[in-house]
Amino acid sequence: MGDLNKLGLAEARDKLRSRDLTSVDLTQACLDAIEGAGALNAFVHNTPELALEQARAADARIAMGDAPDMCGLPLGIKDLFCTKGVPSQAASGILKGFVPEYESTVTRNLFDAGAVMLGKLNMDEFAMGSSNETSVYGNAVNPWRRGNEDTALTPGGSSGGSAAAVAADLCLAATGTDTGGSIRQPAAFTGITGIKPTYGRCSRWGVVAFASSLDQAGPMTKNVRDAAIMLETMCSHDPMDSTSADIPVPNFEAMLTGDIRGKKIGIPREYHMDGMPAEIDALWAEGREMLKGAGAEIVDISLPHTKYALPAYYVIAPAEASSNLARYDGVRYGHRATLAQGDGITEMYEKTRAEGFGHEVQRRVMVGTYVLSAGFYDAYYNRARKVRALIKKDFEDVFAQGVDAILTPATPSAAFGLGEMSEADPVKMYLNDVFTVTVNLAGLPGIAVPAGLDKQGLPLGLQLIGRPWEEGDLLNTAYALEQAAGFVAKPAKWW
């Protein structure tokens, strides 16, 4: 029974139900894989005892009959989720030692369904980054390499540990969160599937806040079917999150027919970027042909305010972050700086936050503070919120024309080398999210599906954007794309 960790969720679920497999064996295979994958730095807090205890309970539940889909399936959990009794640091020094007294709603939903937690996963600090290089735990490393080179590549970010862990088969699937592309960009960089649902689908209760009007949790999985299964369990209406949607969660898996005949797929002309690698353009054109081949109608569309999405995001997200991160003051939890003789409370705040926050987080908190400060609020923050309204209207207009989904590249490049962007100005790193950030600003569901390899052998992804609350339809279109693309490549094991 080797290689159990390489199974996907659906496959493992079926084997557990047919009693060809136990959750304890499956969990142990993942724990062994994690043990041997220190070089990837994906798992940062391991919980093997808890995992085996949950696995034994799941096996008992499966033996009783009616176990839910996720029962007995071992997962990695992004460090941004508060998990009761298990360190939850958002990859930040300022939350060092923080052990939550409560469980996030998303992880509670998963554990109530019988899922097993293997440990917490690396990420960019407070989910601020696109390369997992801002983590207090150090870089997570992409299991993929360029050809025969041994250059360490980024798994993307902010959910870099989640992406690396799923791609390297350290777990069957992982939770991620996405504020500007943090599920979809790392999924594309590592050849896996990742969906950000409609804003309000997954409760934000217990998920450490970055930018509350943009943050959404979602699954990162080995295929589209697995994404459908796990997303359904993660979603719920939650009175603890005032923006949680009180609408029924459908059986997403049952909607995967692969039949997309007659669906209208929009190709937005503004997503053709100057200087985009030819391979990305070619993959996008192939994706268009694949969906056409599956019976969809392809239409050219325009989303005229696309260019302004990133600048609007870099006002709104830092503004919300500066407010959300004000709570890290060295009083209630986490790190407190050692004070000098005579230091008062202001010195305590300033020293604690200077020591506890990394450079990128400090920069974004200060940019947010600036754009919200007296005299600039209208010029920056209110203007950005108006532009955000226009970006959302762009999407509403094309959906009103009958478009069912929108096809775009997931990222403007394949995974780059760790450290390669360190000399670049921060804006260059921000461009990683150019195709994904519009979706967060408009609150829509978006999914990244692996669709091909570049000439260096690195995975490339395509993104599909759906109508609000229609994740089921979106997943079905992604399923058709997945079947047509036939992406099966895996990274060669070097770790």
Add this chain to the structure above:
Amino acid sequence: MSIDKDTAARVAKLARIRVEEDALPALAQEFNTILGFIEQLNEVDVSGVEPMTSVTPMRLKRRQDVVTDGNQQDRILANAPDAREGFFAVPKVVE
């Protein structure tokens, strides 16, 4: 709009983050790069557009104004860097 060293220092103060004097010029430069990028928003005609308040149209739910939780002082204080006699402890606030 260009940010100078003094503005950078003022923003750091507002954000309650200590920035050493010699780090201020580089910080100001980073702010200028980011704000230069954001300036593009001035190209957009936003006349008559309402600033977005909620990305999905929804009415906030209401509930009875009653206590739903409490009596867990120990758990609230469990993660505090310094807790004494049932309180969060901080350095002297007023002279």
